[in-house]
Amino acid sequence: MNIAFIAHDRKKEEMVNFVLAYESVFHGHTLYSTGTTGTRIMEQTNLSIHRFMSGPLGGDQQIGALVAENEMDLIIFLRDPLMAQPHEPDIIALLRLCDVQGIPVATNIATGELLVKALERGDFAWRELVHKYKPGE
Numbered sequence: 001m002n003i004a005f006i007a008h009d010r011k012k013e014e015m016v017n018f019v020l021a022y023e024s025v026f027h028g029h030t031l032y033s034t035g036t037t038g039t040r041i042m043e044q045t046n047l048s049i050h051r052f053m054s055g056p057l058g059g060d061q062q063i064g065a066l067v068a069e070n071e072m073d074l075i076i077f078l079r080d081p082l083m084a085q086p087h088e089p090d091i092i093a094l095l096r097l098c099d100v101q102g103i104p105v106a107t108n109i110a111t112g113e114l115l116v117k118a119l120e121r122g123d124f125a126w127r128e129l130v131h132k133y134k135p136g137e
């Protein structure tokens with residue numbers, strides 16, 4: 001599965017702890033992130049992550065491009081609901097595209113945990129079919 005991690009600054013520690021807790025589940029998947037989030041996770045885990053640009057510089061949009069192509073299977077996006085972000089339009093656009101494609105996206109740790117347990121259980125197998133039967137391929 002293609003999985004993306006994104007966390008706003010005051011949520012980065014929570015993200016690192018979350019990924020550490022489920023590191024064994026994430027091994028074997030293809031991992032993506034925005035720039036700083038990925039750096040922080042890689043510093044503290046043994047996971048290899050493809051890092052896009054930092055969020056304010058376009059990283060959310062780069063992940064959004066994969067969502068638009070229906071390539072992303074799961075997104076954990078720990079947003080900071082108490083701080084305005086300069087790139088708020090990019091964030092809204094990413095979440096909109098997730099709704100367009102029906103991509104599971106967690107915006108807080110509680111939902112993230114449920115989705116990772118579902119991933120572990122094999123509940124995401126339907127996404128294999130999405131990849132297999134993509135229109136035009």
Ligand SMILES: O=C(CO)COP(=O)(O)O
Nearest residue numbers: 034035036037054055056
């Ligand atoms: O701003 C972000 C998401 O909107 C996250 O970007 P960074 O991971 O580069 O901090």
